[in-house]
Amino acid sequence: MDLKDLYREVVLDHNRSPRNFGRLEPADAEAQGHNPLCGDRLHLTLRLQDERLSDLRFEGQGCAISVASASLMSEAVKGRSRAEIAQLYDEVHAMLTGRLSHPPAHLGKLAALAGVAEFPVRVKCASLCWHTLNAALERANAPVSTE
Amino acid sequence: MSRAVPAQSIQTRPIEAQAGETRTGETRTDEAQAPDSPLDEAQVRADFPILGRLVNGRRLVYLDSAASSQRPRPVLQAVERYESTMHSNVHRGVHSLSQWATEAYEQARERVRRFINARSVREIVFVRGTTEAINLVAHSYARAELGPGDEVLITLLEHHSNIVPWQIVCAATGARLRAVPVLANGELDLAAYHSMLSDRTRLVALAHVSNALGTVLPVQELIRAAHARAVPVLLDGAQAIAHLPVVDVQALDCDFYAFSAHKMYGPTGIGVLYGRESLLAAMPPWQGGGDMIRSVSIEETTYNELPAKFEAGTPNISGAVGLGAAVDYLERLGRERVAAHEQRLLELATSRLASVPHLHLVGTAAHRAAVISFTIDGVHPHDIGTVLDSEGIAVRTGHHCAMPLMQFYGLPATARASFAVYNGADDVERLVAGLQRVRELFG
Numbered sequence: 355m356d357l358k359d360l361y362r363e364v365v366l367d368h369n370r371s372p373r374n375f376g377r378l379e380p381a382d383a384e385a386q387g388h389n390p391l392c393g394d395r396l397h398l399t400l401r402l403q404d405e406r407l408s409d410l411r412f413e414g415q416g417c418a419i420s421v422a423s424a425s426l427m428s429e430a431v432k433g434r435s436r437a438e439i440a441q442l443y444d445e446v447h448a449m450l451t452g453r454l455s456h457p458p459a460h461l462g463k464l465a466a467l468a469g470v471a472e473f474p475v476r477v478k479c480a481s482l483c484w485h486t487l488n489a490a491l492e493r494a495n496a497p498v499s500t501e
Numbered sequence: 502m503s504r505a506v507p508a509q510s511i512q513t514r515p516i517e518a519q520a521g522e523t524r525t526g527e528t529r530t531d532e533a534q535a536p537d538s539p540l541d542e543a544q545v546r547a548d549f550p551i552l553g554r555l556v557n558g559r560r561l562v563y564l565d566s567a568a569s570s571q572r573p574r575p576v577l578q579a580v581e582r583y584e585s586t587m588h589s590n591v592h593r594g595v596h597s598l599s600q601w602a603t604e605a606y607e608q609a610r611e612r613v614r615r616f617i618n619a620r621s622v623r624e625i626v627f628v629r630g631t632t633e634a635i636n637l638v639a640h641s642y643a644r645a646e647l648g649p650g651d652e653v654l655i656t657l658l659e660h661h662s663n664i665v666p667w668q669i670v671c672a673a674t675g676a677r678l679r680a681v682p683v684l685a686n687g688e689l690d691l692a693a694y695h696s697m698l699s700d701r702t703r704l705v706a707l708a709h710v711s712n713a714l715g716t717v718l719p720v721q722e723l724i725r726a727a728h729a730r731a732v733p734v735l736l737d738g739a740q741a742i743a744h745l746p747v748v749d750v751q752a753l754d755c756d757f758y759a760f761s762a763h764k765m766y767g768p769t770g771i772g773v774l775y776g777r778e779s780l781l782a783a784m785p786p787w788q789g790g791g792d793m794i795r796s797v798s799i800e801e802t803t804y805n806e807l808p809a810k811f812e813a814g815t816p817n818i819s820g821a822v823g824l825g826a827a828v829d830y831l832e833r834l835g836r837e838r839v840a841a842h843e844q845r846l847l848e849l850a851t852s853r854l855a856s857v858p859h860l861h862l863v864g865t866a867a868h869r870a871a872v873i874s875f876t877i878d879g880v881h882p883h884d885i886g887t888v889l890d891s892e893g894i895a896v897r898t899g900h901h902c903a904m905p906l907m908q909f910y911g912l913p914a915t916a917r918a919s920f921a922v923y924n925g926a927d928d929v930e931r932l933v934a935g936l937q938r939v940r941e942l943f944g
Contacts, residue, residue: 357891361884361942369943392883392899393913415913417881418943473887 359469360476361418364426368466369418374428376411383493387414387486389478394420398486406435407491412483419467419476424483426464436491443484450477540834540842542925548573548830549923559893562928567712567740567872567919568897569763572823576767579826580819590815592792606818609825610808616828617742617758618749619775623807626774626781627816631739632662634759634774635706637811638735639666641787642757642780643704649675652701654732656681656689656718657909658711661902663737667706676703683909687714687864691722698726705734709741709748709758713901713917714864715847715872717745724754733757733780739764743831743921744870746840750775762820766922767827771820774811781807788813839922843871846920850929857936863915871920874901877936880943882916888942889916889935896932 381399388395394416401409410432412424427446431439446464448454452471457464470480546552549571554561563571583605589598591606607622614622628634643653653667657680664678671678681694698705705727710717724734733756742748743765750758757780761772776784786793786804790813795803804810831839850873854860859878877885886898897917900907907913918932 357888357942360887366943392881393907395913415881417883419884476883476887479883 356469356472360473362466362469364463364466365418365422368422368425372412372421372425374411374425374432375413377413378409378411383490385486385490387482387489389416389420389482392417392420392479394479394482396420396424396482396486398424398483398490400487400490406433407431407439408433410487410490412486416482417476417479419470419479420482423467423480426467427483427487430462430464431487439487439491443488446484447481450480538838540838540922542842542923545573545834546923546925548575550574550577552923556893556895557891559931562892562894562924562931564918564920564924564928564932565895565897566921566924567764567917569769570743570766570921571923572768572827573766573830575830576823576826580768580823583819583822588819591818592809602818605822605825606816609821609828612825612828613773616748616832617773617775618751620751621778624750624775624778624781626776626808626811627821628759628772628774628811629770629817630761630763630772631737631759632666632761634757634772635662635735635737636666637774637787638706638757638759638776639670641784641811642733643667643670644674645785646703647671647674647676650701651676651703652699653678654681654694654697654702654705655679656694656707657683658687658689658714658716658903658906659706659708660712660737660739661904662739663706663708664905677701680905683716683906686866687711687716688866689716689718689723691719694723695726698730698732700730702727702730702732705732707734707736709736709738710744710870710872711864711903711906712740712872713903713906713915714866714874715740715869715919716864716866717741717868717870719868720753720755728754733777735759740870740872744840744843746837756780762824762827765824765827766830768817768820768823771817771824773824778807781811784811786810786813790814792816834922842922843920843924846924846926846929847871847873849926850918850920850932853929853933854936857933858940860936863910863912872917873919874915874917876912876915877939877943880939882914884943885916885936885939888939889932892931892935892938894931894935 378399378401382402384399386397396412396414398412400407410428449457449468450470457468467480470476551571552561587601587605589602591603593599610622610625614625619625667678679697681697682690684690707718709720720736727734735757736755738758738760742760756777758775763769793805793810793813795805861876863874882898886896889896899914901917
């Protein structure tokens with residue numbers, strides 16, 4: 355287990371300076387994510403235009419993996435359709451749980467999270483933002499739990 | 502460090518001689534030390550086989566004993582000896598094994614009685630652990646005592662296991678659960694305690710030592726005040742039993758005392774509820790089954806005497822044997838010597854952690870057990886835990902099953918280093934070095 359695999363430069367950078375941090379007002383949908391195990395909390399707001407995710411912001415507190423994952427996700431999903439986001443999440447989840455030997459090139463910077471697969475307890479940290487995004491896309495306002 | 506395994510003495514003796522033996526294995530710590538001499542750290546560490554292993558390429562530095570402590574060889578040997586030479590069901594058969602098993606089980610009870618200075622073995626109920634002990638009191642004692650308008654008093658620094666059982670019985674009875682606040686330094690707000698204790702209070706349930714902060718509560722004063730109003734007191738002793746110089750239930754004058762074996766170098770799945778005999782005798786059984794009965798017909802059952810009345814079903818016999826061996830182990834080391842050792846580590850760790858930039862201690866009570874909760878600016882405790890783990894250092898990160906307390910501090914989580922008899926100054930230095938690495942990575 356190499357710590358540098360988990361905390362890659364891209365991850366540390368997105369943790370230090372998260373992109374799309376904040377809150378959209380007004381927003382078309384929002385959702386709360388909560389990981390009770392480590393106390394991570396995420397609030398996500400988004401706007402849709404022509405069935406595409408035109409903008410999103412997140413705020414909250416969490417470990418480096420959860421913050422970096424939310425930041426990287428926010429860049430990756432902007433402008434995409436629901437179907438494209440669902441497919442992207444399937445691939446990210448496969449990568450996080452070690453089911454991809456090599457992350458495909460189109461995952462781009464999201465591939466920086468590939469090291470999470472070696473740290474099974476951290477998979478929930480990295481996937482919290484995706485669960486929250488899915489909940490917001492379904493316009494659910496109830497808090498999401500990764501438990 | 503060499504780790505010679507002592508000769509397997511159990512195979513060289515006649516089986517008959519082992520049943521009921523009080524000594525559970527020979528280690529070098531058997532040699533009596535002068536009571537005021539310091540603990541022999543190398544000898545103690547050698548008693549714990551797991552501490553010889555590497556984690557992520559480094560010697561394991563185990564700083565999570567508040568969650569569960571490791572087991573010394575005498576405990577492992579006692580369990581193995583019981584399982585391999587004596588096991589049978591207890592309180593049943595006329596055959597030899599059953600008698601030996603019963604003897605081993607009941608001797609463990611006597612050792613626990615002596616360890617906490619209870620008046621009688623009838624006051625020592627074996628349970629699964631602290632959680633089950635508290636639930637037993639909540640359901641067997643409190644449920645019958647509570648009604649609308651009554652109050653159960655706890656504190657803000659309780660472990661969830663000393664909160665949720667009271668919530669459940671309060672919801673069932675219409676009683677109200679109240680929590681005494683804590684001060685910013687993690688000490689209990691004593692003035693608030695005295696003002697919240699009232700004619701409505703039916704039970705007080707307190708941590709002896711806080712698992713999240715290490716605060717040692719002034720339980721004798723708190724118990725006196727409760728007793729002045731004829732209110733019984735339960736102490737959650739999970740974090741106290743292996744770390745305070747003495748736990749004497751008669752001196753404390755508590756009514757119930759709960760603890761787990763696995764936090765005092767014994768096995769998991771076994772713990773103790775001490776209850777004042779007059780209270781236990783009046784309480785109805787909590788669970789029904791074998792062992793807790795005297796006679797059963799389809800119409801009615803006559804319950805067994807204490808403590809069997811509260812031990813329905815086949816108990817965790819080997820766990821009790823292991824607990825008895827853990828008691829012996831602690832007594833051989835000397836509880837005052839153990840406590841003094843851990844206090845020295847607490848002082849050292851507190852001053853060394855102060856040298857780590859941007860580190861904040863959470864909980865700085867004047868009287869603490871060797872538990873240190875902390876945060877580092879800009880670094881989530883989860884990341885601290887992962888970095889330390891990569892260096893072979895085990896700490897706990899999270900809310901420590903004390904979410905109301907974390908909410909009071911406005912923290913989602915802390916990192917917690919908890920020290921035990923087998924930790925030394927070298928472990929403190931490894932922790933400090935590990936935290937420097939955290940700063941390098943996230944600074």
